[in-house]
Amino acid sequence: MAALGQIEGRDYVLVERYGDGEEARLSSLAAELVSLDVRLILATSQPSVAAAARITKTVPIIGRLNDDPVENGMAKSLARPGGNVSGIYSLAEELIPKRLSLLKEVAPSARRVGVLLRHDWPNEKRAWQTAEVAAKELGLELVALNARSAGELAAALDGAGPKRIHGIITFRNSTVVTNLKLIAEQCRKLRLPAVFDAREYVDAGGLMSYGPNIDAIYRQLARFAIKLLKGASAGEIPIEEPTKFELVINRHTADAMGIQLSPDLLASADRVIE
Template sequence: MAPSPACHRGQVASAHGKRNVRMRRREFMTLLCGSALYPLTARAQQSRIRRIGYLDYGAGILPSGGFAPFHDNYRRKPFLEGLRESGWVEGQNVTIDRRFAAGQADRLPALAAELVALNVDALLAAATPAAKAAQNATKRIPIVMADPGDAVHLGFVSSLARPGGNITGVTSLAPEVAAKRIALLKEAFPKTARVAVLWNSAIPPAELALNELRAAAPMLGIDLQFVEVTGPPGFADAFAAITRDSADGLFVFPDPLTFGNRESIVGFANKNSIPAMFGAREFVEVGGLMSYGSDYPAMFRRAGNYVGRILNGESPAELPIEQPTKFELIINLKTARAFGFDIAPTLLARTDEVIE
């Protein structure tokens, strides 16, 4: 709720006669009445509990009914923190209706329609499929996307600077990041010649990222093997394809499916002595070798802040799509030693964080 303006008491004595005294008194009373009415108006505007729809392509609820730890720590809590920055607290002045597709993209249109039918005041759409479902479900309700991919190329907004419609958001993409990731992998392991690129075909990597990889690979002396996976059952076939084609490097696009299966991906790479570059630190925290990327919890915090600002009256059309400005290189030296990965010392010297 907007803070009430202070009512300052002041002297109204005049050195210029009664007429001026009366004028100043009228001015004072007008100001005083306006000050009194302002907080009443603000309270009236926020007396209604606001409602947010939260649509997530991934999984967030345990069979027991509680929040899954990964979603709770890396998505839900940062999102709520961002809301609080704009003055909104779940359970006090805002409620959140959550829907999770658990990696099943075909469920998203119905889930988005449910949230629209609830007449929520704003929608948060996590990941590209959720953002597309939300976009198709409403042109009226403001939508904030978290990690939508290439928002312009995918048709979500007309431009990053001025989205122009009912959609805005925060993305993990920035120019040349994909190329930088495989360049760092090559620098860490100069003999790398064939890199498998593991990606979720339900969330195609942004065309910008794919073009960057294709352009950078020849200059780095690398052949790329694109390996699609459509859901948890598909990882066994993906791992077999990577092994069969003798990839000596692995790059994993971060998305809800790979996040949710990061332990098995990390385990496969380490067990087969394949140096792996991941797009987020969450993979390194469970034993992955190295990552280069932005801060995903910070992205959800910023998305929460955007939702709060929209509830406060700002228009999504005027809120630019935010891109990350800081990327961190993180290396798990404990994993490197345990599985015999000999990382180039020059790269270790430039690492932002080393896990030992």
């Protein structure tokens, strides 16, 4: 906002609420914000977008949309959402083939890939279909690891050895996002190469991520916020795609796991954590 000439306290007031990793709290926090008569809600995750959308149909909601907003009914179309939700669609599903190819590059002998997912998540079926097509082209077999809690995630990863799983990818959902640190640490401990969709996992010790640049997404959302503060309707602001993507590699994790990273891969990374 500052980069766009907006000064906090003069042009806007920021009221923050955090779920602290507890998805069940999000609806009550959204209701609290609505009761404070906020002009708009910026939701930083798919679960928080969904929670806010359940609470209000009038207060504009913008955010980082990980599930296809047309597919899940939040928008009539990307060009003209029509309701009170807009934002940046992060293409989580569309980038699955790229993440699988990166996994194959760092683990060329891999044959079976575990997919951390939730069978009850709205876009899980479509994401699986996308992953299956890409996996077939790469000569990989996918193994669904269904988990709805931290305990189930840990158990799924612990069982990777007996299931002869050689690598991990994740489908973005509230369970995975809430427990990203656990997933990153377990994959490192078990020496399971994993490619994630966002750099938060790599910052937490994960091996690698490929996805939209988070800072760039929030710069885009700042423009949305200014439009809304000036009276625009969220339903008339087109949902955008990210403008910048990044490959982030944790070289320290690779060394700890005994993974040799090629010079070409390291050179192509936007950020390498040493």
